[in-house]
C-alpha cells in the first residue's frame with residue numbers, strides 16, 4: 088500500500104493516538120540503581136565526574152535507599168569501596184566486608200527491595216585487576232575460587248541476586264556450583280556476560296577507586312568491535328547457569344543488545360554505564376541538551392533494542408519523571 092492510501096502521519100495526529108500505537112515503554116519496573124558504599128559514618132562524598140552520585144557510608148546509604156524504595160524502583164546494585172586492599176582482594180570475600188555489612192543493613196530495613204551485589208575483585212585488589220595477578224598476567228582459574236567465595240559470602244549476608252562482572256572464563260559455573268553447595272540454589276546469577284573493555288567506565292573507576300595499576304583489562308573484557316563473540320559469551324554463560332544476561336555498556340552497543348535479544352530468551356539487562364551518565368549530565372549542565380528528554384529517549388532506546396532491565400545512575404531521576 089502506497090501514498091495516498093497509506094498515510095503514516097494518521098497515527099501520529101495526537102498524543103492519545105500516539106499512546107495507542109506506542110510499541111515500547113520505559114517503566115519504573117525496569118530500573119536498577121547502583122550504589123557505592125564505603126566505611127565510616129555520615130560519609131557522603133561526591134563523585135566529581137558523576138553529579139548526583141556519591142560514596143556513601145552505610146547510615147547514609149540507608150537514607151538514600153529509603154528514597155529509592157519510595158520511588159518504586161525494584162532493586163539496587165551494590166559496589167564496595169574497602170578500607171584496605173591486598174593482592175588477593177580478600178575484602179571481597181570477607182564476611183565482615185563492606186558489601187556484606189551493607190547488604191545486611193539494607194535487607195534488615197528493606198526486606199522486599201532486591202539487593203544485587205557486584206561480584207568482582209578489582210575494587211579490592213591493590214593492583215586493581217579483576218583477578219589474581221602473577222608475573223603481570225591475570226590468572227583465570229585460580230581467580231574462580233575467590234569469585235565463588237565472594238558470591239557465597241554475599242548470599243550469606245542476604246543478597247537476592249549476585250552479579251559477576253570480572254569476565255573470567257567459567258565463573259558462572261564456579262559460582263553456581265558454590266552457591267548450590269552452600270544451600271543457595273535459589274539465588275539467581277545476573278551475569279555481565281557481554282562486557283566490553285570500554286573507555287566509558289572512566290568515571291566509575293574514579294567512584295570505586297578501581298583503575299588497574301598496570302596494563303588494562305583487554306585480556307579479559309571484550310574487544311569493542313566484536314559482535315559474534317558476544318553471542319558466544321552469552322551462550323556459554325546461559326549454559327553455565329546464568330539466569331539474567333547483562334550487556335555493558337549500552338549506548339554504543341545497542342546492536343549487541345538487539346542481537347542478544349534475538350538469539351536468546353533469557354531476561355536481558357542493559358548497563359547504562361558511568362561515562363554514558365557523565366556525558367549526558369555534562370551536556371545538560373552546559374545547557375546544550377534537554378536532560379529529561381534525552382535521558383528518556385536513550386533509555387527507551389535500550390528497551391526498543393530488546394533490554395528488559397536497565398541498570399542506570401539515572402534511575403531516581405527517571406523514576407521521578409515517570410511517576411509524575
Ligand code: PBG
Pocket residue numbers: 205207209217252253287288289290291292297304359360361362
Ligand atoms: C567491576 C566493574 C566495573 C563496572 C562495573 N563493575 C568497572 C570496570 O570493569 O572497570 C563499570 C560500571 C560503570 O562504568 O558504570 N569490574
